[in-house]
Amino acid sequence: MDGFDIVDPRFRAMVLPNAPLMTLDAGFAWAEGPVWFADHDCLLVSDLPNDRILRWSADSGVSIFRQPAGFANGHARDRQGRLLGCSHQQRHIERTELDGTITVLASHYDGRRLNAPNDIVCKADGTIWFSDPIYGISTDYEGGKQTPELPPRVYRLDPRDGSLRIVADDFVGPNGLAFSPDERWLYIAETGDQFDDTAPRHIRRFAVGDDGALSDGMVFHTVSPGYADGFALDETGNLWCGAADGVHCIDHSGVLLGKIRTPATVSNLTFGGRNRSRLFLCTAHMLQAIYVNVRGAVRP
Secondary structure: OOOEEEOOHHHHHHEOOOOOOEEEEEOOOOEEEEEEEOOOOEEEEEEHHHOEEEEEEOOOEEEEEEOOOOOEEEEEEOOOOOEEEEEOOOOEEEEEOOOOOEEEEEOEEOOEEOOOOOOEEEOOOOOEEEEEOOHHHOOOOOOOOOOOOOOOEEEEEEOOOOEEEEEEOOOOOEEEEEEOOOOOEEEEEEOOEOOEOOOOOEEEEEEEOOOOOEEEEEEEEOOOOOOOOOEEEEOOOOEEEEEOOEEEEEOOOOOEEEEEEOOOOEEEEEEEOHHHOEEEEEEOOEEEEEEEOOOEOOOO
């Protein structure tokens, strides 16, 4: 099939030979952090080095949602539909209230500033989980060089009482995050050190306890070429992963099913559109989309 690599026969039924990969907009410095708003039929996406969040809709195309945006990276929605975001420059995670005001949810741990929160997800119980590598403060391109005060980690925030807790601290560069549809598992990209190609680069999977603790952090899959970045899960539990040569689809046991080839690196992706069956891709300097024959996960 043109545009696809069928590694496992199961992948053939998951993609559509007559659904082209479409470029919705170009001219991004680096696209990141896509999040779908079904109630507004639109997508929000970060143009990270240009310090802005853009809004795309089929009716009106691309417009500016917020600028400046604190060099925003990852986004998610909470259980009330509010926008959650990661700010590299401000070194915090934030929530956009329904009236448009912004609330800072977490900026410090144990009296020290967070590094550069990167990706973010919200669990069914309302807790907010985010990765905090140092990428965003290592260069001036994505927010400005600053001195890290904490090791790279993954955190869990409970907005009910404001408590912030370390859930994983054995990463060189924690990046993309995604829960399985039943929330029994959390997938975390280990993207390593951006200046050291010998650092570990793989996807790890953790069991999620009832108390929010993670355990059994096994290496789930190693992406090739390059490394894993952002994730999206479909309703059957397959992991769709941004990678150097496109989108990799990996089943729940860690087997590569196939790839959607793209002209540049896919940093992040999300399901959206009609019936949650359209994949929106942050392809380096472009926003792209493709219809597939699966639907994005709806968690509890």
